[in-house]
Amino acid sequence: MRILLANPRGFCAGVERAIDIVQCAIKKHGAPVYVHHEVVHNKFVVDGLKAKGAIFVEKMTEVPLGEVVIFSAHGVSQAVRRYSQKIGSIIYDATCPLVTKVHKEVARKQKQNIQVILIGHKGHPEVEGTLGQSSEGQSIQLVESVADVENLALDDMPLPLSYTTQTTLSVDDTGQIVQALVKKFPKIQAPRKNDICYATQNRQDAVKSLMQEADMLLVLGSNNSSNSNRLREIADKMHKNAYLIDTADEIKTSWLAAVNTIGVTAGASAPEVLVRAVIDYLYDYGATEVVEVSGALENVHFPVPKPLR
Numbered sequence: 001m002r003i004l005l006a007n008p009r010g011f012c013a014g015v016e017r018a019i020d021i022v023q024c025a026i027k028k029h030g031a032p033v034y035v036h037h038e039v040v041h042n043k044f045v046v047d048g049l050k051a052k053g054a055i056f057v058e059k060m061t062e063v064p065l066g067e068v069v070i071f072s073a074h075g076v077s078q079a080v081r082r083y084s085q086k087i088g089s090i091i092y093d094a095t096c097p098l099v100t101k102v103h104k105e106v107a108r109k110q111k112q113n114i115q116v117i118l119i120g121h122k123g124h125p126e127v128e129g130t131l132g133q134s135s136e137g138q139s140i141q142l143v144e145s146v147a148d149v150e151n152l153a154l155d156d157m158p159l160p161l162s163y164t165t166q167t168t169l170s171v172d173d174t175g176q177i178v179q180a181l182v183k184k185f186p187k188i189q190a191p192r193k194n195d196i197c198y199a200t201q202n203r204q205d206a207v208k209s210l211m212q213e214a215d216m217l218l219v220l221g222s223n224n225s226s227n228s229n230r231l232r233e234i235a236d237k238m239h240k241n242a243y244l245i246d247t248a249d250e251i252k253t254s255w256l257a258a259v260n261t262i263g264v265t266a267g268a269s270a271p272e273v274l275v276r277a278v279i280d281y282l283y284d285y286g287a288t289e290v291v292e293v294s295g296a297l298e299n300v301h302f303p304v305p306k307p308l309r
């Protein structure tokens, strides 16, 4: 069996920064520090930070007064931000700068009285955070599919219109939704720059190219990781078996029975140590070669906030 390793894979700049922020905050203030939502969607990472003294909460009402609070990489609504200030939290914002860019864009559009349509997955914390950027009296319309676009009532959409997207969507599916929007609302304004982030785009491109050769794909990533799920779906759409796993322990030998070339990648929140464990597992199983497939070079770095440097 040959192993093809996708490039790029694993941690993106936003995830590295978010994890650094939690670690630096614990170092500076001591444990515990409170983190609003899983700082990144990866069980291994979250368990590691819990062991160091991070407490993950879903609601700010779970946080005592005046404690250290970190907002996750997915971003938070204005309401969460206001509540944290009200209870005197020491706030560190680990929102990925590329998500913050979307928040600023939404705020700018709303100031200009432009109706914003958000393409994203209902209930995902990034979407909740972006929807929560609405100013009073204004709303953001969420669409998840081409069908949702078809069901949008023209009357409910006072012109002008604009759209924005969650950062970790499928590039191809989003393209179809955008096409449907443009068809229905020819004057709709596009974002100044694509909102699907560089890391999502690059990891999807890498898997598309890898799966030309591989018979099967293993994606390191947690169930709730949007970008990891999108990587698995690419192989699904190419009619190849693909499995999303948290660790090598979840691999079943029955998956590998007829596989000659196996692709391995990792979502933007999954650390390389998990990929290495999968390679070890596959070598033990009988793999004889591992090939690093070449792909886009990434040199993006987001520094932690000044008070933590």
Ligand code: SF4
Pocket (backbone or CB within 6 Å): 012, 013, 014, 015, 073, 096, 097, 098, 099, 167, 168, 197, 198, 199, 200, 227, 268
């Ligand atoms: S996946 Fe993209 S938007 Fe999300 S944290 Fe990474 S760089 Fe930022």
